[in-house]
Amino acid sequence: MKVEKKFIQVNEPLLNGNEENNLIECIRSGWISSEGPFINQFEISFAEKVNRKHAIAVSNGSVALDVAIAALGISKGDEVIMPTFTIISCAAAIIRAGAIPVLVDSDPNTWNIDVSKIEEKITKRTKAIMVVHIYGLPCEMSKIIEISKTYNLKIIEDSAEMHGQTYQNNPCGSFGEISTFSFYPNKHITTGEGGMIVTDEDSIAEKCRSLKNLCFNSKQRFLHDDLGWNFRMTNLQAAVGVAQLERLDEFVKIKRKMGNTYHHLLEELDSIQIPIKSTDYAENIYWVFGVVLRQNVSFDAKTAMNKLNNLGIGTRPFFYPMHLQPVFAKMGLFKNQSYPVSENLAKRGFYLPSGLALKEQDIITCAEALKNILND
């Protein structure tokens, strides 16, 4: 009998807590829309977890950024500083508001925004810095906060990948005027699709609640003084979120164990760069376990990923920088701009299976496969 070798998926979530019971409760009670008790419970517990006064559940982490930008009143002609090495949602939210994304390269060690290059990008039109914590380590927040204070800039903190992470013992998601999260299934906690906006300011929270719900007039329904969106999360999604949040600390431990196992197996290799285990401000939570091929490797990430795929290992490429996106070139944005660190990360970076359901033996298999293709 031929035994089929298992394909190791790049991500598989863990849904074996109270998720099923909570979902059954939704079905039995009939609360399946965006009204229902789990929404409130999820928002309250999430706000508590990240030390914020308000949490507003939305349909995903991308629209959370759209709402954040709109709620801060960022609009036509305003500039927002952001990393080029991130997901398109960040730049898209700024551009949709009529504002201008101003890009900064990455730090070659942490892969986060290079804070030493932020100040040179500030102009009279700069209104905010969009901070994006990448792959498991937070950005250097104390320096960013100092810059934001000096130049009177708002901070929008994209914590989509940072549930359960802290910077100098304060939760990621507690640093921005507005901070946002995603609950896509590859995140530390998931709701299938989903997102959260958090803030301490009552007026900003109220604005976000209105914007995500079509800006209904509070006194007369179907009367609208502003344009909003339907970005509501459902009670079904929140039911999963409540169950997941109960296990966040456990999930962070699992991810750290995964990262440390990969480290142990790969740290001797001089042909790859792997994530930093810890800095003086945080211990990595390994949203994903990234690998960057060093210059002594004769092939790029695409080839490496193909080779690993053939060995039954799922991978994903790193982000593709904003200044190289065809859609923005068509808009005439970022012409002739070059950010070498991010370009190298895009060309030579990818990540290994990093999901919560990954077994220790899977990690060993992935590390062995990587070693094999590097020695080929």
Ligand SMILES: Cc1ncc(COP(=O)(O)O)c(C=O)c1O
């Ligand atoms: C940094 C960052 N921001 C925003 C998002 C968008 O979140 P979503 O997929 O929920 O729209 C992601 C998704 O992976 C992300 O990594």
